[in-house]
Amino acid sequence: MGESIVITSGKGGVGKTTTTANVGTALALQDKKVCLIDTDIGLRNLDVILGLENRIIFDIVDVLEERCKVSAALVKDKRFDCLHLLPAAQSSDKNEVSPEGIKKLVDELKPNYDYILIDCPAGIEQGYRNAVAGADRAIVVTTPEKSSVRDADRIIGLLEKEEIEAPHLIINRIRKHMMDSGDMLSVDDIVSTLSVELLGVIMDDEDVIKASHHGNPVAFQPDTKASIGYRNIARRILGESVPLMSFDEEQGFMSKMKKMLGMGK
Template sequence: MGEAIVITSGKGGVGKTTTTANLGAALAQAGRKVALVDADIGLRNLDVVMGLENRIVYDLVDVVEGFAKLKNALIKDKRFENLYLLPAAQTRDKTAVSPEQMAELVGRLKDEFDYVLVDSPAGIEQGFRNAVAGADKALVVATPEVSSVRDADRIIGLLEAQEKHKPSLIINRIRPNMVRRGDMMDIDDMIEILAIELLGVVPEDETIVVSTNRGEPAVLNPQSRAGEAYRNITRRLMGEDVPLFKLEEESGFLGRIRKLMGLRG
């Protein structure tokens, strides 16, 4: 019996889909059997982020309505031993599926897979309720911005009201330089406000744009700092004790000088 994890945020554009794709890919790299579920019916994107958009035959709504078998709708990602995607329908809307149907579907996937990662749509309406319906655990993605933290707070409130597992936080797109200047909220500021457990921190990284352009998750690129952060988060998800990503780590001459002088952070 596997574990179902929903990736959610409230606000759109903070990196839910990128996070889902990278955690899924890293879990598969680590030898786990993984199903990715795109719960954003009507606005699917996990397929393009994964580079699997040309291989869709059936989708989640086809399975729920009984037009397709689950195993025929799952797209195998050939780059990995054990990674599958269940795409969302593009021509339907959130009301095509009920939370009960989603819970049943995720339950069936849990029988087959070690991890079922559900990419939630933005918002707090039915799409969100569908996405969390079958989940055992929730990851909340937030960027260090007022709007994102506010929405994350709302989502955390809703998740806690449902008595799900206590959600944990992924801080995305943090910029160490701006944090150092006092122009961006720091990890501690966000934890203090949101009062939930921190699972990991992903730095702002241009390689994410490149990997999304190509449809190749950043964890496949050993040079990507975001990819490295996602690999660390994945290890924590699997129960390993991995120290937090060191934002202060600086390269170059100035960085070394700062380090020598103890002027970090």
């Protein structure tokens, strides 16, 4: 029996969909059977980031309105057999779907997968309620900006009212130099304000944008900061204890030596 995880944030544009695609990919890399559900009906993106747009035949609204079977709507990933996508509808809107419908659908999918990741739309209205209905637990994505932390706080407050586990936090798009200079909230500030458990941090990385542009989630790449971050998150979801990665830039041999000798910063 799989576990369903909703990925939400309240605010738009903080990287919910990118996180869903990459955490899903990273879990698939660990040989887990993963199903990604896009509940952002009317504004679907998850298929584009995964590069699966061309393969969509049916969508989630077709399934809910019983125009097709779930298995017919599921799109298999081009890289992994164990990663599937249930795309959102582009022509309907969020009010055509009910929380009960999504819950039933997720329950139907659960026996076939290890993890079901539900990509939640921005906002706290119908779309949010739909996405949360089927979830066993939640991951809240935020960036180190005041507005997105404020919205994350709001969404955590709403999630506390649902019958699900305490949410976990991913802090996305961290820029080390801005955190150091105090122009961005620090990881500690965010965690202390939101008082939820930190699942992982993702460095701001151009590779993420590049990868999404080419429909190839960054989590595939072996050595970028962001991909390591996503893979660490996947390992933590699987129950491994992985230390938080250091934000420091790669140091050269000389500066390491200097540091050792107490000469460097």
